Amino acid sequence: MLKRYLPILTWLPHYNHRLCGADLLAGTIVTVMVIPQSLAYAILAGLPAVVGLYASILPLLAYTLLGTSRTLAVGPVAIIALMTGAALAGVAPPGSPAYLQAALVLSLLSGAMLAIMGLLRMGFFANFLSHPVIGGFLSASGLLIATSQLSHLLGIDAGGYDALTLLASLARHLSELHGPTLTVGIGTLAFLVGVRHLGRATLSRLGLPKGLSGLLTRAGPVFAVIATALISWWLGLAERGVAVVGSVPAGLPPLTLPRFEASLWRELLVPALLISVVGFVESISMAQMLAAKRRERISPNQELIGLGGANLAAAFSAGMPVTGGLSRTVINYESGARTPMAGLFAAIGIGLVTLALTPLLYHLPVATLAATITVAILTLVDIPLIRQTWRYSRSDFSAMAVTMLLTLVEGVEAGIISGVLLSIMLFLYRTSRPHSALVGRIPGTEHFRSVVRHDTETVSHLALLRIDESLYFANARYLEDTLYALVASRPELEHVVLICSAVNLIDASALESLDAINARLKDSRVTLHLAEVKGPVMDQLKKSDFLDALAGRVFLSTYSAWTELRRPTQ
Amino acid sequence: MLKRYLPILTWLPHYNHRLCGADLLAGTIVTVMVIPQSLAYAILAGLPAVVGLYASILPLLAYTLLGTSRTLAVGPVAIIALMTGAALAGVAPPGSPAYLQAALVLSLLSGAMLAIMGLLRMGFFANFLSHPVIGGFLSASGLLIATSQLSHLLGIDAGGYDALTLLASLARHLSELHGPTLTVGIGTLAFLVGVRHLGRATLSRLGLPKGLSGLLTRAGPVFAVIATALISWWLGLAERGVAVVGSVPAGLPPLTLPRFEASLWRELLVPALLISVVGFVESISMAQMLAAKRRERISPNQELIGLGGANLAAAFSAGMPVTGGLSRTVINYESGARTPMAGLFAAIGIGLVTLALTPLLYHLPVATLAATITVAILTLVDIPLIRQTWRYSRSDFSAMAVTMLLTLVEGVEAGIISGVLLSIMLFLYRTSRPHSALVGRIPGTEHFRSVVRHDTETVSHLALLRIDESLYFANARYLEDTLYALVASRPELEHVVLICSAVNLIDASALESLDAINARLKDSRVTLHLAEVKGPVMDQLKKSDFLDALAGRVFLSTYSAWTELRRPTQ
Incomplete structure (x- = not known):
């Protein structure tokens, strides 16, 4: 305890004339x-x-x-x-x-x-x-x-x-x-x-x-x-x-x-x-x-x-x-x-x-x-860093540029405060419009990747949607919009599987949205399923009534969802 | 265009005496x-x-x-x-x-x-x-x-x-x-x-x-x-x-x-x-x-x-x-x-x-x-909602409680502003200490889950680490700490595979950390690999020099990393 707050005690006892x-x-x-x-x-x-x-x-x-x-x-x-x-x-x-x-x-x-x-x-x-x-x-x-x-x-x-x-x-x-x-x-x-x-x-x-x-x-x-x-x-x-x-x-x-x-x-x-x-x-x-x-x-x-x-x-x-x-x-x-x-x-x-x-x-x-x-x-003036950041990410670069500009024009305090606030805002904005991808099976494997980037196997009554973000208040409504648009655009749809491998958190707002999505999809005779829900997220979902209300099932893997649902029910 | 800003034009032409x-x-x-x-x-x-x-x-x-x-x-x-x-x-x-x-x-x-x-x-x-x-x-x-x-x-x-x-x-x-x-x-x-x-x-x-x-x-x-x-x-x-x-x-x-x-x-x-x-x-x-x-x-x-x-x-x-x-x-x-x-x-x-x-x-x-x-x-006083939120998530509940308390004591403006700021801060705090899990193979499948929650197959010279969060400035240093601690605790380690299925973003700060991790692991004769990097993230990494510097490889799936690396090199 004393050693933790007085680190000198860890090295002073071993001090010798060579070190000295x-x-x-x-x-x-x-x-x-x-x-x-x-x-x-x-x-x-x-x-x-x-x-x-x-x-x-x-x-x-x-x-x-x-x-x-x-x-x-x-x-x-x-x-x-x-x-x-x-x-x-x-x-x-x-x-x-x-x-x-x-x-x-x-x-x-x-x-x-x-x-x-x-x-x-x-x-x-x-x-x-x-x-x-x-x-x-x-x-x-x-x-x-x-x-x-x-x-x-x-x-x-x-x-x-x-x-x-x-x-x-x-x-x-x-x-x-x-x-x-x-x-x-x-x-x-x-x-x-x-x-x-x-x-x-x-x-x-x-x-x-x-x-x-x-x-x-x-x-x-x-x-x-x-x-x-x-x-x-x-x-x-x-x-x-x-x-x-x-x-x-x-x-x-x-x-x-x-x-x-x-x-x-x-x-x-x-x-x-x-x-x-x-x-x-x-x-x-x-x-x-x-x-x-x-x-x-x-x-x-x-x-x-x-x-x-x-x-x-x-x-x-x-x-x-x-x-x-x-x-x-x-x-x-x-x-x-x-x-x-x-x-x-x-x-x-x-x-x-x-x-x-x-x-x-x-x-x-x-x-x-x-x-x-x-x-x-x-x-301290690091031109290569500025150039690298510009090349790597416009979002990071804009935080950097605003910090530089305001530091020069308004002084050091304004510069650093706006830089921090802007980088937080950009991160929140980004997570509020999450990337999502319809995925299909890579033939012959148990592996599923984006239908746009890879040659994949899909069936028309089943949508496998991978959401690439934690679900929380800032993107809960966006999730609803994405799913309603998907269902509206594919009348032959019977099952939607939300692949949650990238979902690290579902907060109370997102839970309410999932509840609403589940109910509304049920009204349109589409069944909502989840897949690859992580342990900690699943533990939390169990504390709510959502899993009882869920029309479909929670699959351990996308592959098992695919095996179960690939044949149309009619 | 006019219809978009004057929605009355979409329904007025179809107006009839029954509707009227x-x-x-x-x-x-x-x-x-x-x-x-x-x-x-x-x-x-x-x-x-x-x-x-x-x-x-x-x-x-x-x-x-x-x-x-x-x-x-x-x-x-x-x-x-x-x-x-x-x-x-x-x-x-x-x-x-x-x-x-x-x-x-x-x-x-x-x-x-x-x-x-x-x-x-x-x-x-x-x-x-x-x-x-x-x-x-x-x-x-x-x-x-x-x-x-x-x-x-x-x-x-x-x-x-x-x-x-x-x-x-x-x-x-x-x-x-x-x-x-x-x-x-x-x-x-x-x-x-x-x-x-x-x-x-x-x-x-x-x-x-x-x-x-x-x-x-x-x-x-x-x-x-x-x-x-x-x-x-x-x-x-x-x-x-x-x-x-x-x-x-x-x-x-x-x-x-x-x-x-x-x-x-x-x-x-x-x-x-x-x-x-x-x-x-x-x-x-x-x-x-x-x-x-x-x-x-x-x-x-x-x-x-x-x-x-x-x-x-x-x-x-x-x-x-x-x-x-x-x-x-x-x-x-x-x-x-x-x-x-x-x-x-x-x-x-x-x-x-x-x-x-x-x-x-x-x-x-x-x-x-x-x-x-x-x-x-x-x-408007919704006691069931308050009870549900308490049950579902303490973090969401604390944002709710602070909003209620400050609305009552300090007035509506203070209440709503602090509620919004607190929920953003809690989200940022959460993402700044991401959950991560060492995973192993579920025997007989191509599926990998947490070694703590499931019976899995593992080998001691290979660590498969799934990071459950986007990598960005707030957790970049945390990632370094996690990896250094992992390497320090397992001297027999030869390969670390970072499974990026839940990583939706790698910003410039996290990229710098990955660079540092890669270099430091190389010094300790441990090879860093990535797996399941998503399309958009990969596109961005290609804009930097990181992939050239990476000591290991980028695997499409955890399973292929497992197949390649499960046998020790010595």
Whole structure:
């Protein structure tokens, strides 16, 4: 019981110095690598850069205690930062103390929701975010985030949380273009793109081992941060008007208590829910992928608790909403992390940096961080996925397209909510008009297939109708229409057999329709039979009076119905 | 084309004096019979009694032109009147000119929505009101309406649109109990209950033919109205404080133009939608039942247009929202109506009454109308249906119970919306955790059934898994979990065959999961196969790369998979 809620107890007893060495190395590498992105994502959310560091200390500790994934690395991530910024902009002016407070409340609400969903074992909620909706949302968010970083790269003062507002604001302020900032921004961008596309191959060609050259390539942002900070200090870019990170308070994160303010909590409720669900989906996908690689198992419900704990920790230590991040997890995994202890080491490392090294960040240009975000985030734009989805299913594609469009035009919340609602509506619409097929016997076999697609044997007084859907309220009336039309079009009909091999459920509405069909067919001197009714469905039908009223029989197989009914009764 | 949108053109050319005679008789009977309920339902909606008459003139004419049901009788009905009252109470004080205006706007919006849904062929929308939700809603509304009539029966001044408010208001004003009103109310109630329960049998025993005694029994309210109006006039009950209908303006309905006022329209949008859908469901159910009896066909989409036209007519002739009514349709049908012309005759009849006979209604006690409503409405409370649903399915029952509870406590809108949402959510939840069964061969046949329920033949290196649900985003992850657990629990497994006879859809999310399952099973040296994939599903799979990546094969039948794979490969 205790082990279920504190997964650390399952692995800590077997912990040894070999594992510790691997984790210590991974933790150190992660510390160095995630500092630039932690700062960048805090700025993306409209928060002071140091909040990104704070959110990478205690939350990691909480996840180490509570999480089931061995290699997931928790912290601020781009999507969540964007959603945080959009949510907070609605309740307080950026930079104000109220804005900081609201970030804590958002972390608290999101953490509490995740933990409660985990305790209530409601991990299945996340399943309602379909892959096309997630894919569309991530692609659109990638574009949105990249657009939002343009102002930092160009050194102009523009803002907004949807693409149209952002572009309009950029266009309005384009004359304020700031040369030195632009130089730093575009220079860093070019460097990072170069490293990403050519780095690994070039380093391998220089004879470096594959693992190391991969890691050095990933360290591109670290080099960029160090180099531009030095250049900025050396040339005094801050005095020339280039925006820099500036003075970051040194010291461990202060303990904070999110303020209770009913109206604020109410306003942040929906954003917190969306942040929780999106964060959980991003995190669990990654955790499952890596667990599969190492044949480990993760528990979705305990993951909810782990992420909930991490967000609660963020709320009480001046942080911001966090989740398992794509890039930091990959770094952790590839640096050889073996247990969640690596996360603890990273937390200690970032704690030490926060304690002593923040003055070194003073001269770091904000444009460098913007370039880092832009390069990282554009990988989210997944054109092949969009093309595949279009090819595979227009219905899935339309959910994806609406999600993308609304994310760009109306913002992240509208995008994801409409995507989810639309995919549910499309599914319901589809099941409300079920496919059905008249089937016939494939000669010489006991097998029955559609008369349209296969050469089959049929007789005119007997209709074998396979219904390809569960029968429930949304399609009960459609079933009636289908059967009445069938009977009306074939006056020689004596028997109708409903083949229920694809019927997984008959609800009370459908039962009433079946009752009506049975009575009406009896009036037209046609007998209704059922075949291949599944065990669970049959159990339920036995609870009603339908089987007594049924004019015909319930056959175990279509073949036995065929054998019994193929000869006309007259 | 013209015939499709003007169904009158299909039957008018064949109209003859025999049909005309039958329709004229039915129209006359309906005129007499529906006057009390038309007055009563207007009062139920908080409107002047005469509005009920106005709403029974032009709307009938519109339906005669546009409707496809031969015997449906349109006019104010109890549920719609209750919903109208609840909607209007939110926007204007009862009795005010604004309240009357709002009733017109509500009719207009509801009529426009119905007509548009009809033109867009969106009749299937109504299917999302499941039978248990409708049943629960009608039962709870019956109780609610009966409670709302108590104040008129007791002669006290109480109001509200949910059960708690009503009862609290009644309790507060109980001391104002008015003796004479109570006498009229309870007396009429007793008379009507007596007629309903004993009338037909007694009259038959007196030797009257069955049809006539049925009709006389239904005429109970007409006798009650005439008798109490006479008594009230004779004893001067109005001067003794008994509420009477009072002076009703004589003359045909004035032409009215619903005012355009954006905020009012916005507020009435949701109520109008609910009124449209509920009214349509009540009307279409009745129309389909009667059409089935006479082997006629009705067109749901044209019915939407017909009811839309009726409501638009109400909006422009000082009326209120209308639909096909249960009791008036039964009277029309049993009086021998043959075509919609009967509706036209009833419209003319009610027009004549409105023109000349309204002074006769002056002394009619409101308590009589309340008793009429109460007796009619309590038949909606369907205890056997509630019991049956409980027995058949707890899931359907819970949707019904929530609908009933919220209708009583929070009002009709909250009740119906939560019922619909809950039934959709329960369906989605159910499909998100699909039933699956390991199947084996029934010895000596080509038939495969669940190993748990039947004696079957199986081999240990081959798992035949039947998935009893379409594969889509909500259950994609669940499918992965099921398969990984299966493979983990049976180390000797070499082949897994997914039997897709119940899979009616594989969406993009499920496809991604199948891809992942295929790859992961391959890693564990287990081969994934499919069997019994339906034509439409196979067509779609061919649009993706999945079939190329699939490690195993796609078998036409489970039997052929069994034949090929039953021998272990080692």
